[in-house]
Amino acid sequence: MKRIGVLTSGGDSPGMNSALRASVRAALALGWEVIGVHRGYSGLISEEFQRLDSRSVSGILQFGGTILQTARSKEFFLDEGRRKAVTIIKKNGIDALVIIGGNGSLTGALKLHELGVTTVGIPGSIDNDLYGTDMAIGVDTALNTIINAVDKIKDTASSHDRAFIIEVMGRESGYLAVMSAMASGAEFAIVPEVPYDIKAISGKLRRRYEEKRSNSIIIVAEGATSAYQIEKELRDEIGFETRVTVLGHIQRGGSPTVFDRLIASQFGYFAVDFLNKGGSGKMVGLVKDDIVFTPFQDAISRVRPIKKELLTIMELLGT
Amino acid sequence: MKRIGVLTSGGDSPGMNSALRASVRAALALGWEVIGVHRGYSGLISEEFQRLDSRSVSGILQFGGTILQTARSKEFFLDEGRRKAVTIIKKNGIDALVIIGGNGSLTGALKLHELGVTTVGIPGSIDNDLYGTDMAIGVDTALNTIINAVDKIKDTASSHDRAFIIEVMGRESGYLAVMSAMASGAEFAIVPEVPYDIKAISGKLRRRYEEKRSNSIIIVAEGATSAYQIEKELRDEIGFETRVTVLGHIQRGGSPTVFDRLIASQFGYFAVDFLNKGGSGKMVGLVKDDIVFTPFQDAISRVRPIKKELLTIMELLGT
Amino acid sequence: MKRIGVLTSGGDSPGMNSALRASVRAALALGWEVIGVHRGYSGLISEEFQRLDSRSVSGILQFGGTILQTARSKEFFLDEGRRKAVTIIKKNGIDALVIIGGNGSLTGALKLHELGVTTVGIPGSIDNDLYGTDMAIGVDTALNTIINAVDKIKDTASSHDRAFIIEVMGRESGYLAVMSAMASGAEFAIVPEVPYDIKAISGKLRRRYEEKRSNSIIIVAEGATSAYQIEKELRDEIGFETRVTVLGHIQRGGSPTVFDRLIASQFGYFAVDFLNKGGSGKMVGLVKDDIVFTPFQDAISRVRPIKKELLTIMELLGT
Amino acid sequence: MKRIGVLTSGGDSPGMNSALRASVRAALALGWEVIGVHRGYSGLISEEFQRLDSRSVSGILQFGGTILQTARSKEFFLDEGRRKAVTIIKKNGIDALVIIGGNGSLTGALKLHELGVTTVGIPGSIDNDLYGTDMAIGVDTALNTIINAVDKIKDTASSHDRAFIIEVMGRESGYLAVMSAMASGAEFAIVPEVPYDIKAISGKLRRRYEEKRSNSIIIVAEGATSAYQIEKELRDEIGFETRVTVLGHIQRGGSPTVFDRLIASQFGYFAVDFLNKGGSGKMVGLVKDDIVFTPFQDAISRVRPIKKELLTIMELLGT
Numbered sequence A, B, C, D: 001m002k003r004i005g006v007l008t009s010g011g012d013s014p015g016m017n018s019a020l021r022a023s024v025r026a027a028l029a030l031g032w033e034v035i036g037v038h039r040g041y042s043g044l045i046s047e048e049f050q051r052l053d054s055r056s057v058s059g060i061l062q063f064g065g066t067i068l069q070t071a072r073s074k075e076f077f078l079d080e081g082r083r084k085a086v087t088i089i090k091k092n093g094i095d096a097l098v099i100i101g102g103n104g105s106l107t108g109a110l111k112l113h114e115l116g117v118t119t120v121g122i123p124g125s126i127d128n129d130l131y132g133t134d135m136a137i138g139v140d141t142a143l144n145t146i147i148n149a150v151d152k153i154k155d156t157a158s159s160h161d162r163a164f165i166i167e168v169m170g171r172e173s174g175y176l177a178v179m180s181a182m183a184s185g186a187e188f189a190i191v192p193e194v195p196y197d198i199k200a201i202s203g204k205l206r207r208r209y210e211e212k213r214s215n216s217i218i219i220v221a222e223g224a225t226s227a228y229q230i231e232k233e234l235r236d237e238i239g240f241e242t243r244v245t246v247l248g249h250i251q252r253g254g255s256p257t258v259f260d261r262l263i264a265s266q267f268g269y270f271a272v273d274f275l276n277k278g279g280s281g282k283m284v285g286l287v288k289d290d291i292v293f294t295p296f297q298d299a300i301s302r303v304r305p306i307k308k309e310l311l312t313i314m315e316l317l318g319t
Helices: A016-029 A040-045 A080-090 A103-114 A139-160 A174-186 A198-210 A229-239 A248-252 A258-278 A298-299 A308-317 B016-028 B038-044 B078-092 B104-113 B139-160 B175-184 B197-208 B227-238 B247-253 B258-276 B298-301 B308-319 C017-028 C038-045 C079-091 C105-114 C140-162 C173-185 C198-209 C227-238 C246-252 C257-277 C294-303 C310-317 D017-028 D040-045 D081-090 D102-114 D138-158 D175-184 D197-209 D228-240 D248-252 D258-276 D296-301 D308-317
Strands: A003-008 A033-037 A049-052 A097-102 A121-125 A163-168 A187-190 A217-221 A242-246 A282-289 A288-293 B003-008 B033-037 B049-052 B096-101 B117-123 B163-168 B188-190 B219-223 B242-246 B283-285 B291-295 C003-008 C033-037 C048-051 C096-101 C119-123 C161-170 C188-190 C219-223 C242-246 C282-287 C290-295 D003-008 D033-037 D049-052 D096-101 D119-123 D164-166 D189-190 D219-222 D242-246 D280-288 D290-295
Touching: A003 A016, A003 A040, A016 A033, A016 A097, A016 A258, A016 C310, A033 A040, A033 A282, A040 A103, A040 D175, A049 A198, A080 A103, A097 A103, A097 A258, A097 C140, A103 A121, A103 A298, A121 A258, A121 A298, A139 A163, A139 A174, A139 A217, A139 A248, A139 A258, A139 B247, A163 A174, A163 A229, A174 A187, A174 A217, A174 A308, A174 C242, A174 C257, A187 A308, A198 A229, A217 A229, A242 B247, A248 B242, A258 A282, A258 A288, A258 C140, A258 C173, A258 C310, A258 D081, A282 A298, A288 A298, A288 B038, A298 C119, A308 C017, A308 C140, A308 C257, B003 B016, B003 B038, B003 B078, B016 B033, B016 B096, B016 B258, B016 D308, B033 B038, B038 B078, B038 B104, B078 B104, B096 B104, B104 B117, B104 B298, B117 B258, B117 B298, B139 B163, B139 B175, B139 B219, B139 B247, B139 B258, B139 D102, B139 D258, B163 B175, B163 B227, B175 B188, B175 B219, B175 B308, B188 B308, B197 B227, B219 B227, B219 C161, B227 B242, B258 B283, B258 B291, B258 D175, B258 D308, B283 B298, B291 B298, B298 D138, C003 C017, C017 C096, C017 C257, C033 C038, C038 C079, C038 C105, C079 C105, C096 C105, C096 C257, C105 C119, C105 C294, C119 C257, C119 C290, C119 C294, C140 C161, C140 C173, C140 C219, C140 C246, C140 C257, C140 D248, C161 C173, C161 C227, C173 C188, C173 C219, C173 C310, C219 C227, C227 C242, C227 D189, C242 D049, C242 D248, C246 D138, C246 D242, C257 C282, C257 C290, C282 C294, C290 C294, C294 D296, D003 D017, D017 D033, D017 D096, D017 D258, D033 D040, D040 D081, D040 D102, D040 D219, D081 D102, D096 D258, D102 D119, D102 D296, D119 D258, D119 D296, D138 D164, D138 D175, D138 D219, D138 D248, D138 D258, D164 D175, D164 D228, D175 D189, D175 D308, D197 D228, D219 D228, D258 D280, D258 D290, D280 D296, D290 D296
Parallel strands: A003 A033, A003 A097, A097 A121, A121 A282, A163 A217, A163 A242, A187 A217, B003 B033, B003 B096, B096 B117, B117 B283, B163 B219, B163 B242, B188 B219, C003 C033, C003 C096, C096 C119, C119 C282, C161 C219, C161 C242, C188 C219, D003 D033, D003 D096, D096 D119, D119 D280, D164 D219, D164 D242, D189 D219
Antiparallel strands: A033 A049, A282 A288, B033 B049, B283 B291, C033 C048, C282 C290, D033 D049, D280 D290
16 A cells, blocks of 8 residues: 545535544655545545645644545546546555545445455545444534524523424434434433324323423434425414424534544544555444444445434433 | 512513512512512413412523413403403502513503503514614524524535525514524625615525525514515526525523523613602613613604614625 | 432533533432532531522533532531531432542542442543543643643744743643643643653753744643643753743633533433432543443542553644 | 735734625725735745635625734744845745734734835734724624623532623733623722722722622633632632633634624724825724724834723622
8 A cells, every 4th residue: 555545525524624634644654645535426536635634734634624624526427427526546555545525425435346446435425324433523513513502592492482393414314303302301212113103192281281391302314304395284273372493403513522623533543554464344333432444335235224212211301 | 668569571582580670679679569460461461479488480581481481361452351450450459560571562561551450561572663762672592593503504505505585583574594694604694674676696606606606694573574585586597506494483592691591680670679769651761871760652653773884784794 | 329429529611511410410310309509518407408400501502611509518527527417418319429520529429339329420620630531521621721822922932033831730641631632732741640850851952942843832730730830841951932821720620522512411410320220429431432320439530541652643743 | 006915923813704705895996906915924924825706705794803814933033034024025026024923923014014015913812912903803793702601600609609700812911801800790800900909809899799799700701810819819818719711712613793793893994095095004993983004113112001990880780
């Protein structure tokens, strides 16, 4: 191994810069050369390359987003585009790729691996929908951003004795919804993994209303339904007026938390260590506090079930 | 003067608790008795009263919302309701009212004043649409909440080279939009006071796009139009894809900033001082760094024009 | 089981209120009665009791500190004091105690357990020096407070090209120092578990200085030595001028992070579940993502070694 | 005018980057050329110059510190050094300088002005000790950093019923101390402008102690005395045990608040406008919400008195 490329792909998540810094410095410490690929697979195909030294990644670990930028590439979706990428990788003497991203990015990494390119993946995705890691980079920061927002909304909810419905990210996974509901003391979480029962929700809201506790919080994962839909159903069901907030893109940004910086730094370090030991085709992850490597195929296709027990505890505590 | 009532009314804003603490302690220092009225005019009519001492307002100045809660009262909108309120005020031996709130709340205060109740108003409203004060309580906190959100969104905007449209509060006033646009380095602010020109905006976006600077931020005041409308117009006009975020109720909450705690504390203190000197029917405010008192009638009906010069500077700096 | 007491003891840590809320609501859900004991063991002896219902713990999980307050009790240090405590526990019909705190608090819990009182412990201590849990309540919040402070100091360090020495908490354990050094991209961490080598540090600083990178950050755990001592040694050794900041008590406060709210909520819930199943004399904890129970004796006397591998990675990344 | 230089000097303060961005873009809009001078007067003498275009200052307004860096220059303190600076300015065809900094920086600016260099100053200093502006860039951010720290310490102060002494910056001015005391609900502020009376303080502490309110906060400006001195005096006087926290350099850093970004942007814009109108030898400032220009001589030598009325109100409210 002499020369590796690093790229960030798909939706950005806080901590990608920390992972980038760690993988660059770990590679340099092995005496390798590092090429930063700008704008993900798109920049790979168009050869947007930059030689990275230790200083190129100085002072970036505390910033959200990714200094390499990211993009979605239509060309890379096609076989031809991917073969072009392989040619470019070879032409530039790149021996291996570190790919930081979510489900789509690792699907691309798998394709490259199948075409003979040495690759390692680092999970970066606030949805936390990858198998093979308990937490992807950015999830902890996104959760803290969500509860800071919910804490602010609770000021108004308490002052006005009002119910709020808050929509958070999570297309396939209710992870953000369940965890933020528990951490913010919400009364309900509505998630893709479990069908919701509007009668049960309206019944509990009504009971709380009768006890003069009208300031409820309902967290909805975007993959389950929309907050506006729940608002409508509650109005139709019990004539209950609620307010809706869709948190949107603020969930992706911000300075990464300690946890995200720590896992990102370790993922970056161990991903390079994995390449150094001759590995390829796997994603680094944290499972029960251990660094583990999972084949791309499993990481992108297997499902990490939601802990239903947490949902039960959450509802019991948010009485 | 022996006994005063204090209430918070209308939409909550960060710093109301600081104003409450200050007015209670200033009144106690004069040897007065203080009655906290819960849930605004609604609680006034239903006599939701609580005697407040120094300790009742201990440790609250740093919290958003209002410990007295607030509510909208249909009954108080009618003459009969207001006359009932006057009867209750007299029955309880309340010599004066301190009313903390926005436009609607001070309209109520004016009505009570006209019915012979001694009243003083404290401006609390994140829209900053009251005449007679440069800043209402909560505006500075709301602005900081907005730019923290915009800073986070800029992480993604930079990483993806994308344009974002962000909708902020402000039904009648573009104050929050102009100030947050300037403070976040946004490229555009769309406000109720100035008609927007979608061709000028799309022209500048196109020029930036050609210079490979696609990560623009457009701030829209809800009173001008909706962010979704601008998104549609830009798509129709130049086929430009943008993302929308509606900040919503997070703008109302959170721990008040230093500025809001300072003006709230002074407003509370000087409002009581004003009552002590025999005043009534006015709102305390800060104009060019001086404490001034403005008749309710002016505060709620006159318009504080937006500083168009700032809009010009903002657009020049956000080149 | 019919009636339990809950108390917080020792240094406060963010998330104690979340644990309190969870244990109260979990107990109420079992039909039990809950007594809040104010001011730790001191209040236990002087019977500062308050009946807690679901609402008593409403809206507290997002606040730092502890609504039950905490105190150090000289009386409880003595056999006589503890026997008095047992008498009071029996007199008040308290069947079991939930004790939230650090090393000293759990030592007290062990003594009560030995005197026949049913007890369960919840680890709350920002030092993270308890055996039997990977993380105590408050550690994640303290780490985030530390790196926010370090991020601010790095602004000045970069602007002035200066080295800063930052002292963090940790009497016996370098956990906070290592983790915050790694998460903030510091160049060095000085910890109680590993003797420091001032020549190695000054050598690296000198090398960085020659490469015109003078803006180093050194994190010192209070238990290793003082920041002022390191400052003096560096001045004597290489005539290097550095700045010192002692973070102090801000590390104990603040709204708990998501992680702290989540473990606190689960610890509270499972501590009560443990009592319900007839347990006593153990501390709940999180080990490799599983809820486990550890005898008090082990929790307070066994040592959780620092992960030296992390120290190595940290130094490699902070090149 | 064709070509101007911009430099930041002295202690850094949050918002300097916003002022830099604004002055660069305002100058470019006039068709001027802009030279960024690195490391203050030191870099001026050693010609550390960089041509700045619009993009050089993109995406910096939200960051603390200064991208141009700052330094203290011994050479510039001497006549010879300053004459050298003038020669370099002429040699490089620099027609005017924009100098962003505090008292020492503007003293340097005055000297250059007296030597015939066209100069304009922008006040950046968290101490807020310049005459000619109500607020210097960075003060509002520093105040918010202080109260966030005090809010955290209050968690522990309340939980333990303890008194804390917190030392803040301010060598000549008690501005930060008074304002942060008022904004955090502290009981006392000790400032350089007013002699403190330890008997009055200990008397009030004792009275509060007897009322079982022991959780007092005392804010001390570093220019008045040290927090440790007050701690000692209180121990000697009434045997009162207090805790000390010295906030230190965290007060200088962090992302600037809205207020600081707004004044910095306006100061940058109007400083360039002032040069364009042929001005020199003055500092831009904000006085009672108006942009004003004050001769350097006055800005650095005249004293802006502390508002003693605020001190009185603060003590009354912190009863």
